[in-house]
Amino acid sequence: MISRTKCAVYYAPNDIRIEERELPAREPGGLLVETVACGLCTGEVMDWYMAKKAPFTPGHEIVARVIEGDGIAPGTLIALHHHAACGQCPTCLRGDDVHCGQWRSSRLNPGGLSERVVVPPEIATSDVVALSGNRTVESYVLTEPLACAIKSLRRARFEASDRLVIVGLGAMGLLHALVAQRMGARSIAGIDLNPVRLAFARDLGLAALDPTEGSDVNGDVVVVCPGSQSALDLGVSLSAPGGRVVVFTPLPPDDRWPVDAHKVYFDEISLIPSYSAGAAEFVEAVRMIEAGLPTERLVTHRLALDEVQRGYDLVREANEAIKVVIEL
Ligand SMILES: [Zn+2]
Ligand SMILES: [Zn+2]
Structure with a gap:
């Protein structure tokens, strides 16, 4: 079944458009999800970093609900990671997920700032965490950045x-x-x-x-x-x-x-x-949030998908905006 999605597309720092895109079919073992919220990352206002990817749909701090998948009920609230390591190679076995050959090649389609997202099987099987729902979406939306902080302290x-x-x-x-x-x-x-x-x-x-x-x-x-x-x-x-x-x-x-x-x-x-985070830190981040870590206190701005350009402008100003969240 062909489906379409409304998503943000980054062309340049001051040229982020809202467009409609066709989504590929979900692969067996993969997921089709609807994004509930997506945080904006400070890394996404590093222009040199974004320029090599443009045009593309950014967004990797994602809370979503399952529309369709294998072995996971529709409606399940999940935190999902934007890359996944293979979990089996020597690099993965020593815990260096980000250096696994599969890490960067695995990706969401199109990205978190999209109403719907197709999740490939390699991410769906290893880097999707079902949430108990005992915390708010605003708490959970900090899962990915929290995982990066956990990894950083662990490496140190x-x-x-x-x-x-x-x-x-x-x-x-x-x-x-x-x-x-x-x-x-x-x-x-x-x-x-x-x-x-x-x-x-x-x-x-x-x-x-x-x-x-x-x-x-x-x-x-x-x-x-x-x-x-x-x-x-x-x-x-x-x-x-x-x-x-x-x-x-x-x-x-x-x-x-x-x-x-x-x-x-x-x-x-x-x-x-300390670059990004792997599956172990991602799971640990969810565990800490569900144990009551008050991550939602960092959310200062909540905007709609149509306001994503303004959201990135706030992140770039780096003043009163601590965490800007796009609510879909
Ligand atoms: Zn980030
Ligand atoms: Zn690996």
Whole structure:
């Protein structure tokens, strides 16, 4: 059966159109779903990253309802991941899902910012989690970004006895903070330049400081969320001896980072990149949300699909918008 869908199509940063597209038939083992909500990701306003994919339908923070599938009841509320690893190759067996050969080739059709989505069997079988429904859609829509924060802290071997410093208090920084709070971290300090974001973080119970106030804090783990050299430099400068600095966001492909290799060497600071998240963290994110992690507190804006351009403009401003959610 041929079906059509209304979806957002990204052509350029200021040219996101709402179009109608034909959907392919669902493959055996795959799913046809209707999107309930989709969060907008800060990665989707990294223009160099989007340019290589355009035109395409973005959106990978998805809560949906099953229309049709095998072994899953129509109407089931699910969180679904946009890529899936094979789960069997040596890369997958050591937990590095994002480096599995299948990871990037598996994809949703067309993407999360679409009324309907066709999910291929490789994602349907390994990276779709049925939700109990004990939390709101606004809580669940943070599943994918929460999974990325869980992976980042895991890669940094973060433990409750550690002091955590977070550079950048947007949605990703705050999700790291929520997880660390839940783990009972020894201390959590957040650093941001923007007074609106500092106030928002303080409302969540965080010690939020501007870079001048925060110049003396020390982290056993420092998570650097903004993709900029100055943020990375700040992160290294705030690392305690023996600390781990998470590079959470990429720099553009031609940028280089002249790291303070002297300090990195003598303080034995580990630089740990953390890209996306795999199936294990995705399941863990749902578990934490269903156990009451208050992710919905990060949702500041709810917009309709027709307003997606405005939604991305808000994300780009990086001011009062923490998490913008498109409700379908
Ligand atoms: Zn994202
Ligand atoms: Zn694999």
